[in-house]
Amino acid sequence: MTPDEIQALLELQELDLKLLEYERHQDIVEAEIEKIEAPANGARARLEKLENELTLAKSQQKHFELELVSNNDKFKKLQTQQMGVRNQVEFEAFNHEMEALKERADALEESGIKWIERSEEAEKGIPEAKEALEAAEKTAAEQRAKLDAKTAELKRIHDEASKLKAPLVERIPNQVMSYYKRLRGRGRTPFAAVIRRGACSGCGFTHPPQRLQEIKQAKKLISCEQCGRIQVWLAEEEEQVGF
Numbered sequence: 001m002t003p004d005e006i007q008a009l010l011e012l013q014e015l016d017l018k019l020l021e022y023e024r025h026q027d028i029v030e031a032e033i034e035k036i037e038a039p040a041n042g043a044r045a046r047l048e049k050l051e052n053e054l055t056l057a058k059s060q061q062k063h064f065e066l067e068l069v070s071n072n073d074k075f076k077k078l079q080t081q082q083m084g085v086r087n088q089v090e091f092e093a094f095n096h097e098m099e100a101l102k103e104r105a106d107a108l109e110e111s112g113i114k115w116i117e118r119s120e121e122a123e124k125g126i127p128e129a130k131e132a133l134e135a136a137e138k139t140a141a142e143q144r145a146k147l148d149a150k151t152a153e154l155k156r157i158h159d160e161a162s163k164l165k166a167p168l169v170e171r172i173p174n175q176v177m178s179y180y181k182r183l184r185g186r187g188r189t190p191f192a193a194v195i196r197r198g199a200c201s202g203c204g205f206t207h208p209p210q211r212l213q214e215i216k217q218a219k220k221l222i223s224c225e226q227c228g229r230i231q232v233w234l235a236e237e238e239e240q241v242g243f
């Protein structure tokens with residue numbers, strides 16, 4: 001590979017790293033959004049639960065109030081009828097029925113009170129739940145704005161980088177390019193690793209001197225025998241290894 005081809009390969013890799021950053025961001029962005037929205041969703045569910053409880057409690061409260069009214073009406077009606085009875089047996093029968101209604105009135109009242117308590121309990125919790133929801137929504141909105149800005153920025157960089165790729169690909173030999181694409185497909189960065197102090201900068205494997213010479217001469221594509229990355233020799237390496 002000529003210095004120009006090596007230069008093009010490294011520049012292409014720079015662009016691909018930007019593309020990859022956006023691709024990886026896209027892979028996690030949905031999960032990130034879910035994570036951001038979770039507290040607000042939880043707070044919304046808690047508020048809804050309280051509001052439903054309040055609606056139920058109010059309607060049950062109303063139900064028992066009406067039942068009690070109709071129970072009392074029945075009681076009064078019996079009371080009036082009782083005044084008109086002519087014998088003790090009938091009188092006792094009315095008494096018996098009225099006793100039952102009194103007992104029922106107690107039970108209805110007790111149920112009514114239970115629902116009043118539940119309604120008060122729910123009502124008490126609602127303002128706090130509303131505040132919590134508001135706070136959670138505010139936090140979520142702030143975090144979403146940050147995430148969206150990051151997504152937009154990475155996309156801008158991505159789109160810019162993808163436009164610059166084509167002329168670089170032109171400058172790289174096909175054989176190198178197809179091997180590079182395979183490495184890119186595997187996704188383990190970098191794909192082309194420069195030699196530093198006689199070693200592959202991708203995995204740290206130290207090449208024997210003969211191998212370093214071959215990489216330096218760059219007559220053919222040489223990959224690291226440990227990690228498979230394309231090995232690239234830059235001029236500044238010369239001082240480090242002494243040739």
Ligand SMILES: [Zn+2]
Pocket residue numbers: 193200201202203204205224225226227228229
């Ligand atoms: Zn390596």
